[in-house]
Amino acid sequence: MGGSEVVLLDFWPSMFGMRVRIALAEKGIEYEYKEQDLANKRALLYEMNPVHKKIPVLIHKGKPINDSGIIIQYIDETWNKKPQLMPSDPYVRAQARFWGDYVDKKVYVASKKTWALKGEEQEKGKKEFIEILKVLEGQIGDKPYFLGESFGYVDIALVTFYSWFHTCETLGNCNIEKECPKLIAWAKRCMQRESVSKTLPDSKKIYEFCIEMKNQFDF
Amino acid sequence: MGGSEVVLLDFWPSMFGMRVRIALAEKGIEYEYKEQDLANKRALLYEMNPVHKKIPVLIHKGKPINDSGIIIQYIDETWNKKPQLMPSDPYVRAQARFWGDYVDKKVYVASKKTWALKGEEQEKGKKEFIEILKVLEGQIGDKPYFLGESFGYVDIALVTFYSWFHTCETLGNCNIEKECPKLIAWAKRCMQRESVSKTLPDSKKIYEFCIEMKNQFDF
Structure with a gap:
């Protein structure tokens, strides 16, 4: 991969992709945004989400995380500074x-x-x-x-x-x-x-x- | 409700209900098991899972938790003694x-x-x-x-x-x-x-x- 520590594979009109963008913005995390052409899915998306081949995929230090809900929880648990996105109770x-x-x-x-x-x-x-x-x-x-x-x-x-x-x-x-x-x-x-x-x-x-x-x- | 601190609304052949029973057994949590007749859903099930009306429902101190995956995570986070059911990383x-x-x-x-x-x-x-x-x-x-x-x-x-x-x-x-x-x-x-x-x-x-x-x- 090389390059950025945090990469987002996404597609701009996706409600699921937007969720991850909001979570990253809330935490103030810098990342590289890689728009995916879903009509011509690229090798990178296949490699990073071989099971569902869907965006969004967050790649953190070369390792992929799939599914917007799971990604948001991962972001919250990994960058556990404020604001907390999941309730503490x-x-x-x-x-x-x-x-x-x-x-x-x-x-x-x-x-x-x-x-x-x-x-x-x-x-x-x-x-x-x-x-x-x-x-x-x-x-x-x-x-x-x-x-x-x-x-x-x-x-x-x-x-x-x-x-x-x-x-x-x-x-x-x-x-x-x-x-x-x-x-x-x-x-x-x-x-x-x-x-x-x-x-x-x-x-x-x-x-x-x-x-x-x-x-x-x-x- | 009265009675037990932990109550499980369940149906014996349900794979989803079994999940919760395994998690409770792993943690050594005592609970009251209430078999539900799914053909004649009871008022209690409607009250405790008004959205989906599905078992399993875990009732902890009178408060319902729905969905087997969510219940297991709740059990793991609430009774956070060993064994840990969710990975720590x-x-x-x-x-x-x-x-x-x-x-x-x-x-x-x-x-x-x-x-x-x-x-x-x-x-x-x-x-x-x-x-x-x-x-x-x-x-x-x-x-x-x-x-x-x-x-x-x-x-x-x-x-x-x-x-x-x-x-x-x-x-x-x-x-x-x-x-x-x-x-x-x-x-x-x-x-x-x-x-x-x-x-x-x-x-x-x-x-x-x-x-x-x-x-x-x-x-």
Whole structure:
């Protein structure tokens, strides 16, 4: 490999990649960013994530770590200076893992249905997406961040989807803020952090990327 | 709730429930076992896991923790006496999480195809299952346990499926040991631990349960 001690293999519109970028920014870790062309996966990605061949991959001192949730925990445990991204209490930490997992399993698939499907299937997908967001909003309630006073793991896992909301709303013809005002208030609070606002791409750029992808793959 | 400090909501043939029982046995934690009737989910399960309504649920001092992987990490962090179930090095810990996640995402679904499907679909399912087991076997290699010298998180996540292998082999007409001899040698090594051998139900009981389930639900 040579070169940087910390390298990130990533793809700019990826919600999962953005998570790692936010975590690295929160910790003030310098790293080399290597954009991957997912249509033409490079040898390096195959070598560093032979099992899933997916971004993001964090390479620390030549050793790869895969999966955004695992990477964030690794970052938090390895660079254990403040801010702490995982809660220090084991019970709250279990809650953080539970909700991080919920976001992983539910939000991506449902969000995609709002812009990738058509007709009745899209309507069902939109309903499902809003229901999932309402569960998450119910958890946030009036707290500043997902699990309380501190920005951390679940906030990072969820807020990256905010950059795709404009696309979901425009192509899915829905209004997320109307349905989930507290969720949007929370997202805007997260956006006040430089780590988030500097990481999340412009919503319109995401929209253009999405349109291009839809045209290219005809869906 | 009243009563016990540690309560486990579980269902005896569940590979996910067995994981928690092994972890509790490894740590020597006493607990009250509450078998759940999954066909008639009880109010307690709904209250303690309102999001997924799934076993296992560990209730510690009245507070529920869901998801077997999250529960094992909680147990390890809360009762942090030996044996340590998660590796102490952050990089090896990331590996443990990665392979635990791999088992979660791949093994259950593929194993079910060997006994729940028929004809060509079953043949494809068997192939898929054996391929996944070979990936895991390749990781174990000649090491005593999944990640090296110590029994831990990934061993617990994977070994509970061993109690279902007889069912997969009998209903799927395949021979896992012939395909994956090192994996079976590893499973037998795990079975030398009391925590595992006392937790895993008799393979024949699992088989009978599976036949009953197949008859009841007609698949």
